[in-house]
Amino acid sequence: MASERQRTVPGLLQALHRAQQHFGSPLSPAALEALHKEWGLPVGEIAATASFYHFFQAPAACHHLYFIDHVTDHHAGIAALVARFARQCGLSPGMTSADGTYAVGWTSCAGLSDQAPAALVDGRPLPHLTETKIDQIAQWVRAGIPPENWPQEWFAVANDVYVRGPLLEWADSATSTAVLSHPRAATPESILAEVEAAGLRGRGGAGFPTATKWRYCRNAPGERRYLIANADEGEPGTFKDRYLLTRHPDRLFDGMTLAALAIGAHEAILYLRAEYGYLKPKLEQILAERRAAGLLESERWPVKITLSLGAGAYVCGEESALIESLEGKPGRPRVRPPFPVTHGYLGKPTVVNNVETLVAVAAIIANGASWWRSQGSAQTSGPKLFCISGDVARPGIYEFPSGTPLGTVIAAAQPVGAPLAVQVSGPSGTLLPVTDATSARLLAFEDLPCNGTIMLFNETRDPVAIVAHFARFFAHESCGFCTPCRVGTQLIARTFRKIEEGLATRFDLERLAPALEAMRLASNCGFGLSAGNPVRDLVAHFRASLEERLQPHDFVPAFSLDAELAATRALTQRDDPHAHLAQFEQPEA
Ligand code: SF4
Numbered sequence: 001m002a003s004e005r006q007r008t009v010p011g012l013l014q015a016l017h018r019a020q021q022h023f024g025s026p027l028s029p030a031a032l033e034a035l036h037k038e039w040g041l042p043v044g045e046i047a048a049t050a051s052f053y054h055f056f057q058a059p060a061a062c063h064h065l066y067f068i069d070h071v072t073d074h075h076a077g078i079a080a081l082v083a084r085f086a087r088q089c090g091l092s093p094g095m096t097s098a099d100g101t102y103a104v105g106w107t108s109c110a111g112l113s114d115q116a117p118a119a120l121v122d123g124r125p126l127p128h129l130t131e132t133k134i135d136q137i138a139q140w141v142r143a144g145i146p147p148e149n150w151p152q153e154w155f156a157v158a159n160d161v162y163v164r165g166p167l168l169e170w171a172d173s174a175t176s177t178a179v180l181s182h183p184r185a186a187t188p189e190s191i192l193a194e195v196e197a198a199g200l201r202g203r204g205g206a207g208f209p210t211a212t213k214w215r216y217c218r219n220a221p222g223e224r225r226y227l228i229a230n231a232d233e234g235e236p237g238t239f240k241d242r243y244l245l246t247r248h249p250d251r252l253f254d255g256m257t258l259a260a261l262a263i264g265a266h267e268a269i270l271y272l273r274a275e276y277g278y279l280k281p282k283l284e285q286i287l288a289e290r291r292a293a294g295l296l297e298s299e300r301w302p303v304k305i306t307l308s309l310g311a312g313a314y315v316c317g318e319e320s321a322l323i324e325s326l327e328g329k330p331g332r333p334r335v336r337p338p339f340p341v342t343h344g345y346l347g348k349p350t351v352v353n354n355v356e357t358l359v360a361v362a363a364i365i366a367n368g369a370s371w372w373r374s375q376g377s378a379q380t381s382g383p384k385l386f387c388i389s390g391d392v393a394r395p396g397i398y399e400f401p402s403g404t405p406l407g408t409v410i411a412a413a414q415p416v417g418a419p420l421a422v423q424v425s426g427p428s429g430t431l432l433p434v435t436d437a438t439s440a441r442l443l444a445f446e447d448l449p450c451n452g453t454i455m456l457f458n459e460t461r462d463p464v465a466i467v468a469h470f471a472r473f474f475a476h477e478s479c480g481f482c483t484p485c486r487v488g489t490q491l492i493a494r495t496f497r498k499i500e501e502g503l504a505t506r507f508d509l510e511r512l513a514p515a516l517e518a519m520r521l522a523s524n525c526g527f528g529l530s531a532g533n534p535v536r537d538l539v540a541h542f543r544a545s546l547e548e549r550l551q552p553h554d555f556v557p558a559f560s561l562d563a564e565l566a567a568t569r570a571l572t573q574r575d576d577p578h579a580h581l582a583q584f585e586q587p588e589a
């Protein structure tokens with residue numbers, strides 16, 4: 001396994017960020033040499049770690065403008081805006097201005113699906129792009145005007161909440177002292193017992209019982225333990241952690257403090273995705289205020305919380321990959337067992353909890369397990385946050401009890417156009433047609449599990465194009481460690497490219513089936529296990545849309561000899577009619 005060859009160097013990722021700020025990007029030999037001197041690591045090893053992360057690959061330029069390559073941004077017209085931008089300033093994604101002032105590129109969903117179409121400029125979100133804004137931006141880019149001189153209100157990220165419930169109402173009015181001083185927070189066992197009684201399950205998608213995870217960690221041998229808050233919210237379409245980090249950071253830090261106390265950890269780390277790096281100064285200020293107020297690193301609340309910034313790798317949302325990343329390595333998921341609860345960060349027992357889970361912990365301690373259980377379904381207790389985007393009039397945050405019917409959640413967001421399909425739990429979740437039957441499905445682990453992400457698509461959208469987009473995303477983000485996922489995601493992406501080009505046949509579709517099965521059965525982590533889900537659901541629910549794209553032959557080669565030779569034939573002015581191969585036999589009439 002590659003990570004075993006790589007040394008554990010906590011802090012290396014943050015040093016790479018600092019080096020990038022100081023020396024510019026991509027990391028130059030001078031930057032690597034400086035890091036080598038500082039960390040005593042071989043230059044090749046530092047470069048290998050850096051090369052794993054998207055944002056350490058940024059081209060040399062003073063400023064970086066990344067357009068968001070996410071399905072809702074495409075539905076909102078990002079491709080036309082990018083083309084308009086390119087016409088006006090001569091820069092398309094992948095290009096850098098002649099004077100090196102601006103580099104332009106694409107990046108995956110940045111937690112801004114409710115504000116599509118959007119971009120990132122030097123890591124800062126630029127939501128709600130319009131033609132007027134694009135024209136102005138093109139002028140500034142052409143003139144080399146830095147983003148600091150653009151209207152700063154353009155960078156404001158709205159966090160619209162359309163349905164509030166007991167969780168958000170509590171979060172709005174709670175205080176840290178009240179939460180942490182509550183009698184239920186008196187001892188590690190009282191915290192753990194309350195969370196156990198509440199039946200809290202992880203809100204990140206897998207739904208593992210939180211108290212069980214904590215107990216495994218707490219009972220594992222060893223003196224040191226760690227608590228990690230997973231704010232690497234990379235599942236396309238998801239932005240509820242962005243909302244919580246922006247509006248309720250103190251509730252998150254309350255939850256982190258309580259969780260750390262419950263498992264016996266004195267150190268906790270908030271792993272923040274790079275796309276949320278703009279929130280880091282504010283979060284650090286809040287941590288400083290909490291330290292000053294005695295809520296951290298004090299005799300009563302001894303937990304120390306630090307922040308660590310990711311660098312653009314979707315797979316780091318997987319808990320063991322996240323731990324690898326914190327240890328200064330490429331963020332590849334580990335082979336398990338052993339599990340992080342016994343052998344996690346620095347080899348010590350570690351709990352990784354999602355941001356919403358930790359906010360829920362604080363809510364449970366403040367309000368009690370029975371309050372939590374009074375909402376939700378039999379197997380999925382408590383209120384749940386949903387982030388809804390796509391073809392809806394009100395994209396944003398919604399709170400409903402777990403177990404609410406899918407149709408209720410969709411209706412609240414006010415669909416635009418006739419709903420055709422809904423993607424539940426992001427691309428690795430479930431794609432469903434919108435029907436009376438699916439609308440009645442309950443958003444709970446006993447029926448339709450949901451991490452809170454819902455993307456709605458109306459009848460003007462093409463399910464095949466949506467799945468093709470997801471396929472490209474998975475192929476790009478696979479860490480490449482294990483063969484079923486590495487090969488399978490590429491095969492799916494290539495097959496869908498063929499389908500979109502009108503070159504695919506039934507044979508191509510059939511060839512995917514064993515690959516999907518291999519991914520489902522033999523992938524090393526949840527990424528590979530679920531990356532085939534969109535294809536599975538497309539075939540199950542939208543087969544007609546798929547089949548109408550297929551050629552009525554058994555096999556069509558993706559390679560056209562005639563097309564490849566056309567330029568040469570034109571240049572040499574030699575075109576022997578007998579040297580043409582039929583691309584494929586036409587079926588008999
Ligand atoms: Fe990497 Fe995919 Fe294997 Fe997970 S399943 S370890 S992402 S190659």
